[in-house]
Amino acid sequence: xxxxxxxxxxxxxxxxRLLGGLWVTLRxxxxxxxxxxxxxxxxxxxxLSRKPAAKVFCRVWLEIVRFMPQLVLLYIVYFGFxxxxxxxxxxxxxxxxxxxxxxxxEMGDLIRGALTSIPRHQAESAAALGLRKSxxxxxxxxxxxxxxxxxxxxxxxxxxxxxxxLVKMINVAEVLKxxxxxxxxxxxxxxxxxxxxxxxxxxxxxxxxxxxxxxxYLEKRWA
Amino acid sequence: xxxLIRILALSLSLALLLSLAVSASAEGFRTLExxxxxxxxxxxxxxxxxxxxxxxxxxxxQGYDVYLARRLAExxxxxxxxxxxxxxxxxxYLQSFKVDLVLANFTYTDERAEQVDFALPYMKVALGVVxxxxxxxxxxxxxxxxxxxxxxxxxxxxxFEKNYPDVKLARYDTYTEAYIALLDGRxxxxxxxxxxxxxxxxxxxxxxVGIESLGSLDTINPAVSKGNETLLAWVxxxxxxxxxxxxxxxxxxxxxxxxxxxxxxxxxxxxxxGVVE
Numbered sequence: 001x002x003x004x005x006x007x008x009x010x011x012x013x014x015x016x017r018l019l020g021g022l023w024v025t026l027r028x029x030x031x032x033x034x035x036x037x038x039x040x041x042x043x044x045x046x047x048l049s050r051k052p053a054a055k056v057f058c059r060v061w062l063e064i065v066r067f068m069p070q071l072v073l074l075y076i077v078y079f080g081f082x083x084x085x086x087x088x089x090x091x092x093x094x095x096x097x098x099x100x101x102x103x104x105x106e107m108g109d110l111i112r113g114a115l116t117s118i119p120r121h122q123a124e125s126a127a128a129l130g131l132r133k134s135x136x137x138x139x140x141x142x143x144x145x146x147x148x149x150x151x152x153x154x155x156x157x158x159x160x161x162x163x164x165x166l167v168k169m170i171n172v173a174e175v176l177k178x179x180x181x182x183x184x185x186x187x188x189x190x191x192x193x194x195x196x197x198x199x200x201x202x203x204x205x206x207x208x209x210x211x212x213x214x215x216x217y218l219e220k221r222w223a
Numbered sequence: 224x225x226x227l228i229r230i231l232a233l234s235l236s237l238a239l240l241l242s243l244a245v246s247a248s249a250e251g252f253r254t255l256e257x258x259x260x261x262x263x264x265x266x267x268x269x270x271x272x273x274x275x276x277x278x279x280x281x282x283x284x285q286g287y288d289v290y291l292a293r294r295l296a297e298x299x300x301x302x303x304x305x306x307x308x309x310x311x312x313x314x315x316y317l318q319s320f321k322v323d324l325v326l327a328n329f330t331y332t333d334e335r336a337e338q339v340d341f342a343l344p345y346m347k348v349a350l351g352v353v354x355x356x357x358x359x360x361x362x363x364x365x366x367x368x369x370x371x372x373x374x375x376x377x378x379x380x381x382x383f384e385k386n387y388p389d390v391k392l393a394r395y396d397t398y399t400e401a402y403i404a405l406l407d408g409r410x411x412x413x414x415x416x417x418x419x420x421x422x423x424x425x426x427x428x429x430x431x432v433g434i435e436s437l438g439s440l441d442t443i444n445p446a447v448s449k450g451n452e453t454l455l456a457w458v459x460x461x462x463x464x465x466x467x468x469x470x471x472x473x474x475x476x477x478x479x480x481x482x483x484x485x486x487x488x489x490x491x492x493x494x495x496x497g498v499v500e
Contacts, residue, residue: 012280079312079319086251088321171306171321177270181278181307184271188426 005191009199014182021178022203024092028174029161029207031096036103036160037153043108044115058108065105071166073098078170091172099160106156114149115141147222154215158208175200251320252448255457258323263304266292267322270307274482275328287478288326291345291445294470295324298461314338317448324458325446340449342458343497344442345471350379351417351491352434353405353424360412361433366390372410374401379414382438405430417491418483425484435491442499459497466496 009015047058078094081087089097118141126136168177179196186192258264268288269276276286284292284305296303306322313329316322317339330348331341352371354360367389373380375394383390393410395401402423405413413420417435424432445462447454465471475489483492 013282014280017278017282075315079315079321082251082319082321169309169312171308173270173307177307181271182280184273184277185280187273 004195005186005189005193006195006199008182008186008189008192009196011185014185017178018175018182018199018203021173021175022207024172025161025164025174025176026207028092028095028099028164028167028172029157032099032103032160032164033157035096035100036107036156039100039104040107040111043104044111047108047112048115058105062105062109065102070098070102070163071169073101074166074170091167091170094170095164095167095172099163103156103160107153110149110152110156111145114145114152117148118144143222147219150215150218150222154211158211161208161211162204175203252451252454253320253323254451255453258454259299259301262301264292264296264299264301264324265304265306265322266296267306267308267313267316267325267327268292269309269327270305272328274478276326285478287346287474288328290474290478291471292324292326294465295458295461299457313446317446320448323447323451323454328443329446331442331444335446338449339446340451340455341444341446342455343462344444344494344499345462345497346443346492347436347494347499348441348443349417349436349491350382350414350434350438351420351432352412352414352437353420353430353432354412355408356429356431358411359431359433363387363390363434363437366412369411370409372401372404372413374398374415377415378438379416383414386438421483421487421491425482432487435488440499442494462497466498469495471495 009018043058043061046054049055074094077098078089078091081089081094122140122144123136126140127133131139164174165176167174168180173181179200183193183196253261268284269286270278270284272286274286276284276288279285289305292303292305306316308316308322308325308327310327313325313327314335317325325339328346329335329341331344335341352360352363352366360366363383363386366383366387368391370391370393371383372393372395373383375396380392380394383392393404395404398415398419401413401415404410406427412433414434414437417432417437420432421435424430445458447458471493472489472495475493479489479492480487
């Protein structure tokens, strides 16, 4: 038990591995957030459609996402698909599938909420002023929707980043798993765990904080 | 209301479909021939449980289980593909055929044996008793009338209650509290899994494990997917063969000796050739 446990992070290539894990976390989160935005938009359009079948479909999807813990979904896709259909997906692919399934529904619901929250008379007034439909969207609806959407979308994004920690359960060595492996090397050093988790906390902060700054900046700029 | 019912019906039928599909799961494990042909053996290992399976500071898998995994892959003439898993999902990895073999300090139990196939054991775990050097306890009978420290709910507690009723038990909630009690002299000895007390005694000079193996043995075995007979037979044969060259003692020296110290007896943990004495 020599000195502060922080030295465990700098043994061999431990710190490099931790940063490698952070990159896995970040890559997974960014891919998921990107896909969630694209599919979220489609999801929102589907939710706004007047067809009852589309509405029921979205409703069921959204409810599944809301009541199923993400870990269960990950297990279903990673282990279940292999067992039932023989689809042997690797951990990262399963994670992108599950988190996009989740992110798209939530993002879609946020977009739908932001769009419908803009009073109908705004679009009507714009049309009365002679704006074409595309112009109504371009100059009236989309800017306001984006402004209302930003804080919630950023919130969802940071939630996605943090939730990626679950993928350590399906053989993806992201930052938390690498941290635990480092702690495992030094099980006789009681404060190793504290320092490793503390550094992981800082890393997560460094990743999520820019999103928060970006959100504040955009809100001010679009105000 | 009508809509709600429809949604409910839809999700129910979805769940039914899913459970039907689960019960009709196919046999998807890889036979010995298929593993050889693919040139890769995927083995489920711990990546954070030193000294059994962990990743060292150079990013390499190490440990008692890993040592065996390397040898098995070598003898099979294939590449070892380690898959990091955790204790709660070891069975799941085998049942979904994500790995060919699990070598993750996997203790044999009858319940688990219904879900996976265990090969011959390569390690055993029993109870150990640690006591101060000044009054070393070397046989359980010496504890009659004395106080033994145990953790609540452990096999040590039930073992001594049943077999040595004259031993006074001091029960503590956590391992940490129990060890502190021994350091404070609130008991004559302490008993828990032998792997635990052996490692603890190394860290605490003045204490020695006088009894290294006591009570019913649990064994640590490799496991394969249920019904994968070709692989199971090969692993069993391999363990018997490795026993002839005392492979597992070499494994102990390479990976466990550092943890359990120069004085620990390898035979209290190691099983050679799958035969438990």
